[in-house]
Amino acid sequence: VQGCPIQWFPEEPEPEVSEGIATENACYPNNTYTDDVNTEDIPAVFDLVEASSSLNGETLSVVLKSSTFTEYLVEYLTPNVTDFLNGWDVFIDVDNNTLTGDSIGIEYRFSVAIRAGTEPQIGSVILAYDPVTDTYIRSGTVDVRFDTLNQTLNLSGNISGLSSNSRLVFLSRFKDFTTREITGDRICE
Numbered sequence: 001v002q003g004c005p006i007q008w009f010p011e012e013p014e015p016e017v018s019e020g021i022a023t024e025n026a027c028y029p030n031n032t033y034t035d036d037v038n039t040e041d042i043p044a045v046f047d048l049v050e051a052s053s054s055l056n057g058e059t060l061s062v063v064l065k066s067s068t069f070t071e072y073l074v075e076y077l078t079p080n081v082t083d084f085l086n087g088w089d090v091f092i093d094v095d096n097n098t099l100t101g102d103s104i105g106i107e108y109r110f111s112v113a114i115r116a117g118t119e120p121q122i123g124s125v126i127l128a129y130d131p132v133t134d135t136y137i138r139s140g141t142v143d144v145r146f147d148t149l150n151q152t153l154n155l156s157g158n159i160s161g162l163s164s165n166s167r168l169v170f171l172s173r174f175k176d177f178t179t180r181e182i183t184g185d186r187i188c189e
Helices: none
Strands: 032-034 048-056 059-066 087-093 108-115 121-130 135-140 143-147 152-158 167-175
Touching: 048 167, 059 087, 059 167, 087 152, 108 152, 121 143, 121 152
Parallel strands: none
Antiparallel strands: 032 048, 048 059, 059 152, 087 108, 087 167, 108 121, 121 135, 143 152
16 A cells, blocks of 8 residues: 555644534624514514514523504414414524534524414424434423513523524525415524
């Protein structure tokens, strides 16, 4: 094996593996971000205008501000759509490294959904990415409160390893009645 390239090096080469890739212009806990994108095709209840967060230890509190939030859950449903849960998400990249977590670096999600039915219900969960199954699994609960006076949705939950350097992405999601496409609003990358 004299012609093998490994023999050409006096020392055994080591692979060059990046320690991580942080997202440029990421959003972090303990800040407020506004949405500058015009979203006239999104219903007002899913149009995010501001997102803010605070971190106390490993407890993240998020406030999503909309042009219209209401306590009437039926307002968040799409007529005749039963195969999709409209709602909101906060994507959390604990280590701000796109090489870990799911395909965009997310390890956890706060997920809030409105379930259709004769009396719509709100559901919330903390989901953790499982690289073995390449899916998200339940790992905790998110406290949820609508504040119609201030037009906000308030979320709070505990995530291990969360820090002021963790990346956050704030989203709303709904299925459009006419196009049947899933769309929504987003603050941060």
